[in-house]
Structures are given as C-alpha cells and as structure tokens.
Amino acid sequence: MTSLPKLPLAKWVNEFVSWLTQFEGFFQAITNFLNAIINSFQWLFDLLPQWLFVAIIMGLTLYLNRKKQKWSLLLLEFFGFWYISNQGYWRDMTQTLTLVLTSSLIAIVIGIPLGIWMAKSDKVRTVVNPILDFMQTMPAFVYLIPAVAFFGIGMAPGVVASVIFAMPPTVRMTNLGIRQVPYDLIEAANSFGSTSWQKLTQVQLPIAKSTIMAGVNQSMMLSLSMVVIASMIGAMGLGTKVYFAVGRNDAGSGFTAGFAIVILAIILDRVTQAFNQSKNK
Amino acid sequence: MTTKVEVKNLTKIFGKRVNKAKELLMAGASKADILKETGATVGVDRANFTVDEGEIFVIMGLSGSGKSTTIRMLNRLIEPTNGQVILDGQDVMAMSKDELREIRRHKMSMVFQNFALLPNRTVLENAEYGLEIQGVDKATREKQANDALEMVGLTGYNDQYPTQLSGGMQQRVGLARALANDPEILLMDEAFSALDPLNRKEMQNELLDLQENMQKTIIFISHDLNEALRIGDHIMIMRDGEIVQIGSPEEILTHPANDYVERFIEDVDRSKVLTASRVMIRPVTVNIDKDGPRITLRRMRENEISSLYVIDNQHHMVGLVDARDVIQLIKDNNRDLSSIINHDVPTVEMDTPLKSMMDEASHSPLPIAVLDDRNRLQGIIIRGAVLDALNGNGGDSHD
C-alpha cells in the first residue's frame, strides 16, 4: 500500500479547472445573467421603504394563513424586522435575502425539471443520485475555489456555490414526490386518455406539490446556511458582518448579525411553509 | 345483437422471463410449474369471450383470479402478452398510441375498485376530469359533470374534496367521472363494492336504466353473486386466470359447469333470481268443456290430490275444484262442474320472481297457478317447490 505513489488527483482537478477557464465567454455570460437577477432583486428591495417591506411580508402572511391565523408568526415578523433595522442590518438583510432568493429561484428552475426527469427514468436516477450525494456532502468551502475561478468575486460566485450546495433537496424531493403519486391515479389518468404532459401537469405535479415544496424549503434553508461562507468570496450581506466579526474577534457584533440570520431563516421557513399549505387548500 | 367487444386468446403473463413463460404455457405447463421455472405469474390464460352491444357482462371470480387484469387489457392499461381485443371490428392491439388515446377518451371509461379520485380536486372537478382531458370547454364540461353527478345521486357536494366524502360517495364520484364522458362502454372494476346495500341497489337500478335507455355496454366486475345475477345479461366466472363458465344467470344457476361454480352459487339468494316458470310443475287439469265430475274424481285419485285446476278448450285457466265438492256433485247427479269452481285462486306470471311470491306460497293452502300473458295455465307451483328451489334444488323439475 505505502509503496504506491500518491495519486495526482489534486493535479488533475486543477488541470480540469484551468482547462475549463478557456470557456471564459460562457462563464461571463452566466455571470452577467446572474447579476441581472441579483440586481433586480436588490433594486426592488432598495426601492421599498422599510415599513412597506414589513407591511408586504405581514400582509402576505395574513393572506396565506387566512384559514387559520398564526399570530405568533406576525409578531415574530414585526419584532424581527424591527430588530434588524434597529441594529442597522437592513441593507445587509436585503442583500442576504437577494442571495437566498436568487439561489432558490435557480435551484427551482434547474432542480424541478431535473427531478421530473429522474422520476421518469430509472437510468437518469441512477446517474444523478450519486452526483447529488457528492454535491451535498462535499464541504461547501470547496465550491468557492472554482466558483471564484469562473465567476470572479462578488454575489455571482456566491450564488453559484449556494446553488450547487442547496439544490439537491429540490431535485430529490421532486423525484420522490412524483414517484410517490399512487399508481392508481396514474392508471386513472391513462384510462381517460391523458397525454404524458397532461398527466404531469394535472396529476403528478399537483399531487407531488407539497413534497416538492418541502424540498424547495430545504434548499432555501441550505442556501441561507451558505451566506457566511459566500461572504468569504465577496457576497455581501449579513454573512459579511459575521465574517468580519470573526476576523475582529468581536463576539458582540458576531452575535447580533448571527441572530439576524436566525430571524430571517425562521421567517423564510414559516412563510414558505404557509405558502405550501395554503396552496394545498 | 351485434358484438361490441370480442376477445380472443387474451393472455397476460407478469414478470421477467415472459417469452419463456409463454412457450411453457402454450406447451401446456401448469401455472405453478411456470412460476417455479421462470418466476413469471400467469395473470390471464387465453381468455375468449364476446360482449354484445348494450348488455351488462359481469365478470366474477375469487381474489387473484385475473378479473382486473382482464378488464384492463381491454383498454390496454395492461398490455396483453398475447391475444386480440376486437372493438367494433377494430383490432385494439394494432392501434397506435394516438388511436388508443381516442378510444380511451371517447369509447371506454373506467370506474376503479379503489376510486382513484384526484385528492387535489373537488368533486365537480373530478367529475369533469375526463372532459377536461378531451379539451371540452368549461361550461359544457361543468354541465355534463353536473348531470352525471345528479345521475349517481350526488348533488350538493360539488365543492367538497374526496377525502371529505364517505367511501360510497367517493365511489359514486368515480362513476360520475366515467359517465360524464358519455362513453359507449363502461368498464367497472368492483364499482359498487363500497356502497351500502341500499345505495348499491339504487346504483344497480341506475345501471340497468342506463343500459336500457342509453344502450351502454357495461363490463362489470363483481364479487357479489347476487349482484351479478341481478344485473348481468351474461356472467363469466374466472378461476386462476382461466374462464370457467360463461352463461346467463339462469344457466349458471341451473347448470353450473363444475364444483367451483357450484361452490360459488352455493349461498346465493335464489329467491331474487329464480322465476315462477323455473319451479312450476305440470298441472293435472280437467277440461270444463269436455270432462265431468267422474273423470275429475278419477284424476284426483290417480294423482292423490284433493284439488284440481280447471281449464277450457283454449287452455285458459278457469279455476279450481275441490274433491269434497266433486263427490257432492256426483251424489247430486249433477254433471256440470261450473257450479263448484272456485275462481278465487292465487295466480302469478311466468317471470314473477320467487321472492315476491314467498308470502303467498307460505300462506296459501292452494297451489299457485302460473299463467302466461294470454291467461293460459302453464303450470302450478306447490308450496314445497318454492322452498326446495330456495334451498338449491330448484329448476330441474321443469325440464
């Protein structure tokens, strides 16, 4: 064993990464595309006065929970956002929200079709499953290195790293949800002469929806967990505050910024859950 | 009668080594051997049957006998391993995907054993489902779905979700969903199994009406022989993937093909199925236009009975005479029977079910006269015959 020379795996990966950098134009296009989404979100959040932002979130919560109000959530939103504003983290919070929403959006746009494809074909599932395992278990820091190589510094590589780390639950849960649709419903759809598309849109997706949404919710939480890591490559937001506090050994501001992340996480989680449930009648 | 569906050698083998299993099956191997050798299950083995247009064709058999598999091969929800399905002269097996889809959309609709309603849709939306797939506009499909729901007796639940309904109600939604399509053929897999007896009877009547008024062809799987006998024009009995017997309800009851069928019909409620003509016996009669009291008395003695039915030259039923009155008549030297005829006798028609004459049979001391539609005496039913028939010995006395 010991006599075997060390496999030059690291070298190969490096060579592969530098080989990829020749597609600079391609990565530049992706970067521009990501920045367009990021800037739109950020533009919107900068435009909204704080009180209006809070009012919209609370209004949305009221609407989503119209069947059964959860007053505690409304209180949390009110005091949570007040705390964030009070600590001077408002813009950081909106930057973090931008990162999370952009990553989630991309995770949904790529992840759901991929999950559908996986559900429809056992072969695809066999190939994709280990890739998802890899994406999820590889320490998230590792993605930062190639992300910087391809997408530079800033929000865009942060989004890319978050998407890679956060997308697997959406793919998996979409696959799972569709595969879990009871066979007799598929049979009923077939017996009435559905096309595959009709079957997907009228039966499989609606019935798998809550499972898929649970996956989306998980993806969102995972991408939020990436904000501190992403701040190391220049993705602005609450993560940056935590990161700086660590650098300055400032436990106090580390806590206040970290607490803001927790608040944002809880609100995001509860609101997406309410969204999920309200659509499920 | 025109043939609607014809099935030839229809076979389904489940599992992996289907070709090998098929070879073995054709070579006459038993299912157990095939399972042992190849691991494949023979679901249906070379089924042959025809379904006439406008009839209710009932498939019966124990669990696992291949009923669901058979019915699903008709619209190729299960792809047959071998054999043919001919629908209106067209070979269903040879159809392209698109043609098959058209057949499923317009010609055959299915009602499922376990309802298979979409949980995310309301009752009305479920009933509209088939029409929605066809691309029918909203107004039309709502109307048709409403009509179908009304037909199955489910009004006022339009906006409920399936989980809010009882099993029986869900089953009716499933039926309405199929009816809303207005198909020529209804495939019903134990479609009434979740209904309580009262609703079940109601739905059976509804089905009979549908068949009669709208000329629907209905292929119906049932576990309940009473139901099969009540609604079926033909009954097909399956066992282990094979057809054991096909026949009208009466044929099945009176001439079961083997022990399996016999055991099947053992505990059927015969009173609902057997008719007067099945249990009546040839009456001993006298002809009022020809015979006098002495002949009457002789016949009574010969047959050891104390009363006789009187008919006329045209075989019309006139009434009943009693031995004591006949003897009195002879003593009085009167030759005319008409003065002693009892006209107030119990009568039934040829197709009266036993059920509706049980009361009469158990209370009346007189034998019941069975008349045809021109009032001619065709037979009589004595009390014992009714009870015998209900105990499973019925029918043969007639032949």
Ligand SMILES: Nc1ncnc2c1ncn2[C@@H]1O[C@H](COP(=O)(O)OP(=O)(O)OP(=O)(O)O)[C@@H](O)[C@H]1O
């Ligand atoms: N998808 C399948 N794969 C393997 N075997 C199957 C499959 N479907 C049915 N079978 C087998 O085929 C046989 C017939 O099944 P089928 O469902 O047609 O029975 P059934 O008469 O409808 O029974 P039940 O009254 O319980 O509904 C059974 O032995 C069953 O195990």
Ligand SMILES: [Mg+2]
């Ligand atoms: Mg079945």
